[in-house]
Amino acid sequence: MPAVPVPPGPAFPARLDSVFSARLGEVDCWLFDMDNTLYPARANLFAQIDRRMEAFVGRLLGLGRDEARVVQKRYFHEHGTTLRGLMLSHDVDPNDFLDYVHDIDMSVLDPDPRLAAALERLPGRRIVFTNGDLAYAERVLAALGIGDCFHAIHDVHAMRYHPKPDPRAYRGVCEAHGIAPERAFFVDDMAHNLKPAHALGMVTGWVNNGSERGDHGHSPDFIDHELHDLTDWLEELTR
Ligand SMILES: [Mg+2]
Numbered sequence: 632m633p634a635v636p637v638p639p640g641p642a643f644p645a646r647l648d649s650v651f652s653a654r655l656g657e658v659d660c661w662l663f664d665m666d667n668t669l670y671p672a673r674a675n676l677f678a679q680i681d682r683r684m685e686a687f688v689g690r691l692l693g694l695g696r697d698e699a700r701v702v703q704k705r706y707f708h709e710h711g712t713t714l715r716g717l718m719l720s721h722d723v724d725p726n727d728f729l730d731y732v733h734d735i736d737m738s739v740l741d742p743d744p745r746l747a748a749a750l751e752r753l754p755g756r757r758i759v760f761t762n763g764d765l766a767y768a769e770r771v772l773a774a775l776g777i778g779d780c781f782h783a784i785h786d787v788h789a790m791r792y793h794p795k796p797d798p799r800a801y802r803g804v805c806e807a808h809g810i811a812p813e814r815a816f817f818v819d820d821m822a823h824n825l826k827p828a829h830a831l832g833m834v835t836g837w838v839n840n841g842s843e844r845g846d847h848g849h850s851p852d853f854i855d856h857e858l859h860d861l862t863d864w865l866e867e868l869t870r
Contacts (some may be wrong), residue, residue, distance in 0.1 A: 652855065654834050655868070659755035660810045662833070663781075664795075664819035665768055666761065668861060670740055670775055672820065672842035679735040684713050687731050691721060712762070712794055714787070725764075725792060733767035742776035749865035750780040759784040760804050760817065762794035783808060795819070798827040805831070818861065823848035829855070836864070 663669060666676060688706075689699030706716025717723035750757055757780060761768050765786045772778040789807060790800045805812055817828040818836035822845060825835040829852075836856040839845065858864040 652834070654855075655816065657814055658816045658834060660808070660815040661753050661755065661757045662760045662804065662810075662815055662817040662828075663757065664761060664817075664821070664824065664838075665759050665763060665771060667820040667840065667842040667845070668818060668838050669746070669759075669777065670743070670771070671860070672840045672845070674739045676735060676739065676771075677843065680732050683732040683735065687728060688713070688717070691717070691723070711797065712792075715792060715794075718792065725788070729764040729767065729787070733764065733770075737770055737774040740771065740774040742774070743862060744776060745866060746775065746862040747777045747780055749862060749869050750777060752869035753865070756782045756808070758782060758804070758808060758810075760795070760800075761785070762787050762790070764788060795821075795824045796827050798830070801827045801831055801833075818858075820845045822846055822850070822854065826850075826853045829853035 670676075684703050685696060685699050688694065688703045689696060692699065692702065694702065703713050706713045706720070710716040710719065714723070714725055714728055717728060718725060759768055759772070759781050761784065763771075763786060765784055765788065768784050768786060769778065772781070785804045785807060787794050790797075790803055793799045793803075795801070801812075804810065805815070812828075812831040812833050816834045816836065817825065818838060819825055819828075820838040820840055820842045822837050825837055826848070829835050834855050835853060836858055837849070837854045838861055839857055839859055856864075
């Protein structure tokens, strides 16, 4: 997706600097993880995706469910993502894998008009930075009613299959969209995904909502803001 020129945003509320932090007032690009960040972790979309990944591996290798699960988890731990392991070990086409595992029921997601309104009030660009793929991201955002709130979606294809928390993913999103990291904010429910963002100079936000392994590697060293619900936090920020 081509870089988008920075649109003139609304003036930031004066209270931002006093209640939050001065650095947030200088942010001109807002980067959002998608899964379990833009919707509540209780929707548990990943449980559906997990079962589809298991089924994909079972079908590919002719394994039963339990054996397929062991192989899938091994790839996940050895290569960071199941997809990376399947690409390296079995030459799997990433599109085949992503289409299959993301063919899930979106009816568990509800439109979030409060989130849409709060996103629209943020000055500068808003970009979805997700380890999922574009087609899946568009379906999730549509189900949440926030598909028109973003200027770009930077997905796993754009990351050349080196997903977060690989530092290459963060440098890549900045290069692709002309983002100055020290004027960017990044929010994710996986604490360890914030570390490379902070190292680049971004302001970071951790959505502490109990998502699976969300607090793995958690450290105040690279977490500038801790929040529990993104919609509530953005409403407060942009009020
Ligand atoms: Mg997430």
